[in-house]
Amino acid sequence: MQEKVLEQYLHENIPITQSMEVYVEHVSLLKVILAAPISKNINHKKTVFGGSLHSMTTLACWSLIYVNLKGLIESSEIVITHSDIQYLAPVSTDFTATCERPDEVAWQRFMQGLKLKGKARIELRARIYQKDKLAVDFLGTFAALKV
Amino acid sequence: MQEKVLEQYLHENIPITQSMEVYVEHVSLLKVILAAPISKNINHKKTVFGGSLHSMTTLACWSLIYVNLKGLIESSEIVITHSDIQYLAPVSTDFTATCERPDEVAWQRFMQGLKLKGKARIELRARIYQKDKLAVDFLGTFAALKV
Numbered sequence: 001m002q003e004k005v006l007e008q009y010l011h012e013n014i015p016i017t018q019s020m021e022v023y024v025e026h027v028s029l030l031k032v033i034l035a036a037p038i039s040k041n042i043n044h045k046k047t048v049f050g051g052s053l054h055s056m057t058t059l060a061c062w063s064l065i066y067v068n069l070k071g072l073i074e075s076s077e078i079v080i081t082h083s084d085i086q087y088l089a090p091v092s093t094d095f096t097a098t099c100e101r102p103d104e105v106a107w108q109r110f111m112q113g114l115k116l117k118g119k120a121r122i123e124l125r126a127r128i129y130q131k132d133k134l135a136v137d138f139l140g141t142f143a144a145l146k147v
Numbered sequence: 148m149q150e151k152v153l154e155q156y157l158h159e160n161i162p163i164t165q166s167m168e169v170y171v172e173h174v175s176l177l178k179v180i181l182a183a184p185i186s187k188n189i190n191h192k193k194t195v196f197g198g199s200l201h202s203m204t205t206l207a208c209w210s211l212i213y214v215n216l217k218g219l220i221e222s223s224e225i226v227i228t229h230s231d232i233q234y235l236a237p238v239s240t241d242f243t244a245t246c247e248r249p250d251e252v253a254w255q256r257f258m259q260g261l262k263l264k265g266k267a268r269i270e271l272r273a274r275i276y277q278k279d280k281l282a283v284d285f286l287g288t289f290a291a292l293k294v
Contacts, residue, residue: 009191014189014190015187016163016187016188019163019166040163043160043161051201051205052163052202054201054230055196055201055202058197077192080197081234082234083201084229086228
């Protein structure tokens with residue numbers, strides 16, 4: 001899937017991503033990197049609002065599953081069921097959120113569950129760095145359902 | 148503090164709240180209720196985007212601390228350091244997020260820490276109901292700092 005195709009999907013289906021000016025910096029089956037400017041996501045301290053940081057990591061993980069399932073499974077729903085996020089340092093610039101596919105064992109368990117039982121869950125991690133420092137560490141549980 | 152005063156503060160300082168059309172339904176020292184329409188926060192499944200649900204609960208908790216500290220402490224910073232959120236059911240209508248002040252022991256420990264040491268942390272819970280059913284259960288840790 002091309003960056004612009006995923007970006008358009010997000011903007012059309014989750015319109016708040018337009019207001020946040022989310023764009024897709026990289027997409028492959030192994031990794032999704034989303035980016036956004038601080039200007040649209042700023043808070044009272046002139047750093048990025050914690051809610052926007054959470055939205056970006058959620059979207060990166062959701063998108064990684066979406067691009068992997070698209071084409072493979074005719075129609076599926078992907079929803080977040082839980083997340084835990086640590087805000088380790090403020091983000092004071094434009095920023096990216098990166099989600100990489102987890103180890104193959106976890107991934108294959110997820111895919112097999114989905115194929116055999118029609119539903120499966122997976123934990124995905126996404127991170128936001130500020131220069132070389134980890135600023136946001138997000139762990140989300142996502143459920144996929146064949147529909 | 149009046150509802151409109153808090154609402155204006157949020158809209159001016161965290162501009163994404165304007166795009167989300169967040170408004171303040173109730174504010175007191177004991178409780179904050181924020182509301183938003185689904186239309187601006189919708190996702191691909193025609194339910195409310197998980198990122199917006201997280202933003203709303205974060206803002207409700209942040210606001211509760213803000214209205215309590217305003218006036219009491221000359222100048223302070225309030226930031227979120229961690230959150231854990233459970234998405235128990237989809238939200239498919241306009242919605243509210245409610246944060247209530249926790250028990251007095253926890254609250255006084257927080258206020259004393261802030262007065263004596265200039266910094267303190269507190270865990271706050273916020274919830275979003277769908278009709279009478281708990282749909283979103285959020286637990287956040289917030290740090291306040293006298294500046």
